[in-house]
Amino acid sequence: MEYFDEAELWSREHIEExxxxxxxxxxxxxxxxxxxxxxxxxxxxxxxxxxxxxxxRKIPFTTKQDLRSQYPTGLLCVPQSxxxxxxxxxxxxxxxxxxxxxxxxxxxxxxxxxxxMFMVGVRKEDVxxxxxxxxxxxxxxxxxxGAERIGCMTIPAGAGNSRRQIKLALDFHTTVAHIxxxxxxxxxxxxQEMGMDxxxxxxxxxxxxxxxxxxxxxxxxxxMFNMKVYNSYGLSEMNGPGVGFECLLxxxxxxxxxxxxxxxxxxxxxxxVPDGEVGELVMTCLCREGMPILRYRTRDLTRFLxxxxxxxxxxxxxxxxxGRADDMFIIKGxxxxxxxxxxxxxxxxxxxxxxxxxxxxxxxxDVMRVQIEVREECFVEDMRxxxxxxxxxxxRLRDEILVTPKVELVESNSLPRSEGKAVRLRDERAKK
Ligand code: ADP
Ligand code: ZN
Numbered sequence: 001m002e003y004f005d006e007a008e009l010w011s012r013e014h015i016e017e018x019x020x021x022x023x024x025x026x027x028x029x030x031x032x033x034x035x036x037x038x039x040x041x042x043x044x045x046x047x048x049x050x051x052x053x054x055x056x057r058k059i060p061f062t063t064k065q066d067l068r069s070q071y072p073t074g075l076l077c078v079p080q081s082x083x084x085x086x087x088x089x090x091x092x093x094x095x096x097x098x099x100x101x102x103x104x105x106x107x108x109x110x111x112x113x114x115x116x117m118f119m120v121g122v123r124k125e126d127v128x129x130x131x132x133x134x135x136x137x138x139x140x141x142x143x144x145x146g147a148e149r150i151g152c153m154t155i156p157a158g159a160g161n162s163r164r165q166i167k168l169a170l171d172f173h174t175t176v177a178h179i180x181x182x183x184x185x186x187x188x189x190x191x192q193e194m195g196m197d198x199x200x201x202x203x204x205x206x207x208x209x210x211x212x213x214x215x216x217x218x219x220x221x222x223x224m225f226n227m228k229v230y231n232s233y234g235l236s237e238m239n240g241p242g243v244g245f246e247c248l249l250x251x252x253x254x255x256x257x258x259x260x261x262x263x264x265x266x267x268x269x270x271x272x273v274p275d276g277e278v279g280e281l282v283m284t285c286l287c288r289e290g291m292p293i294l295r296y297r298t299r300d301l302t303r304f305l306x307x308x309x310x311x312x313x314x315x316x317x318x319x320x321x322x323g324r325a326d327d328m329f330i331i332k333g334x335x336x337x338x339x340x341x342x343x344x345x346x347x348x349x350x351x352x353x354x355x356x357x358x359x360x361x362x363x364x365x366d367v368m369r370v371q372i373e374v375r376e377e378c379f380v381e382d383m384r385x386x387x388x389x390x391x392x393x394x395x396r397l398r399d400e401i402l403v404t405p406k407v408e409l410v411e412s413n414s415l416p417r418s419e420g421k422a423v424r425l426r427d428e429r430a431k432k
Contacts, residue, residue: 001312004118004150005111007258012314015257019053022286023261027059030292032077035070056261056284061270061295067097067237075291078102083290088136089236096136099236102290106145109239112256113146116245119254120205120230122176124151129174131183132210133159133420138240139210143178143232146242152176159183160419162190169202176205178232181213181221182422185353188224189412199226207232209241211421212321212339216346218250231320237296238283244318252305252317259287262316263295264304267325278303280325281318299325301337329359329427331366336401338424341370344400350378350389354415357405359427366429368405370397376412 003009010018024047030036040046043060050056073080084103088096101109122128128147134140134156147154155172157165159180165187168174179187184206188198203225208218209232218229233253234241238260244253255262261284266273273279281300285292301324305317323337330336338357345351352373360367372393374386390407398404416423 002118004115007256008115008119008313008315010258010314015314016053018258019261019286020050022258023050023053023056023284024048026284026286026288026292026294029077029289030294033075035066035074036294053261056263056295057272059284059294061282061297062293063297064094064097064237064299067293068095071096072098073100075293076100077292078290085141087138087141087236087240097237099239100290101239101288105239105288105290108259108287109142109242110145110149112239112242112259113143114149115256116232116242117143117146117176117207118150119245119247120207120228121248122147122150122152122205126150126152126175126205127155127172128152128176128178129155129157129165129169129172131157131159131165131177131179131187137420138234138236139178139180142234142240142242143207147176147178162187166191166194166196173202175202176207177203178207180210180421181208181217182211182354182417184208184221184229185224186417188221189353198224201225203227205230207241209233212323212327214339214343214346215320216343220346233318233321235283235298235300237293237298238285239288243283247309247311247313249309249311251309252319254309254313254315254317257315260284261286262318264302264318267299267301273303275304276306278319278322281321301325327425329357329425331359331368332403334402336403340401341397341405342424344396345370345372345393347396348389348393350374351393352376352412354413354417354422355424356415357425359425359429361429368403369408370405371408371410371415373412373415374409379409379411 027047082102083100086098086100088098130144132139191198204227206229208229221229230246232241233244244255246253263282264273264279265282267280281298281302283296284294301322302318323339328337352375354373356371358369394407
């Protein structure tokens with residue numbers, strides 16, 4: 001197997017021995033900040049508590065609220081002069097948190113990112129175009145440094161501006177891109193509108209992440225561009241991208257366990273769930289100097305995939321993210337995630353790029369509406385055809401989520417678009 005970093009090949013035993021050593025070092029390091037020192041002393045935890053990676057469970061959780069309470073620099077474990085960069089989370093779910101990195105932190109992050117992209121076949125001969133936002137968002141510089149580390153010619157194109165993206169990609173023959181799932185289909189449509197076939201576009205690989213998307217959605221992007229799409233997972237609190245990444249087999253995301261200890265817990269009780277069961281991902285940094293974070297409650301829902309991956313790497317795999325705990329909505333007593341809706345509607349070939357779930361209260365009860373863009377060529381069909389499509393989608397949704405939503409078919413490009421992460425759900429029930 002070709003690899004970028006020897007750590008990819010480590011055995012389970014070697015991974016676990018290293019985790020113990022690195023977790024102990026991290027527990028010693030976090031004593032530099034008052035927040036963790038107090039918290040760990042109260043719980044009676046020190047480096048010696050850790051004899052096995054599972055001993056991580058003895059450490060108290062860190063929540064987003066904790067990080068906010070320590071904003072901006074309360075969690076620093078080195079003098080501020082050692083910090084070379086800071087990033088913030090996108091703030092999708094509230095006020096931001098800041099994460100500060102030392103030179104070594106930036107270095108090991110770039111290594112993790114390079115390892116991830118190398119794993120799916122990115123090589124120095126590739127031209128890499130980063131189509132995600134730069135600035136505080138980690139999908140910009142985080143992935144950028146990884147691509148440079150591999151040696152790719154790296155184009156920091158930034159988000160949006162399809163015309164410029166297309167020109168750059170054609171002029172420099174871009175073979176690999178980092179792109180948000182919601183933007184990938186928009187870009188393809190733009191190419192079509194310009195009279196080009198996205199399948200003729202030079203891209204061969206796309207690294208796609210930063211927001212949840214379904215397997216059906218992946219297939220759409222792959223088919224549209226005739227390229228491979230690999231799922232990339234990360235979060236600012238754990239650096240950013242480079243935390244979990246699919247290998248060539250596209251069968252779950254390997255979590256880099258030499259750099260993190262992942263756990264999946266029941267979000268209500270905080271207890272570990274059995275392997276294969278869905279729960280909340282909890283992550284501990286093992287290598288970070290500037291701002292190590294212990295047992296971070298990501299709010300992201302997924303499950304460990306059982307068994308070893310056929311690629312030969314022993315780093316555990318997680319399933320694609322089902323959604324954020326915060327995205328779950330309850331309607332008529334049923335818990336639903338936007339991804340369940342996406343999974344169903346994207347299997348209909350008539351369905352276009354974009355959709356929006358609206359929750360309202362009509363004075364009598366809660367109403368769920370799903371607005372779905374329909375491909376232009378289908379929208380000109382006669383009313384009866386559209387009506388049947390509407391009914392078919394509503395029925396398939398009812399089978400999946402046990403609630404019958406009002407399905408509304410709308411014209412292509414008519415739903416609002418965001419430059420960053422897509423907004424899939426609007427809950428207006430509280431406003432009445
Ligand atoms: P914010 O939480 O403000 O969006 P980040 O920019 O740090 O901040 O984004 C991290 C979050 O993005 C993750 O916690 C997760 O919810 C989501 N995310 C990142 N990558 C993926 C992915 N491949 N699939 C699903 N969700 C993802
Ligand atoms: Zn694998």
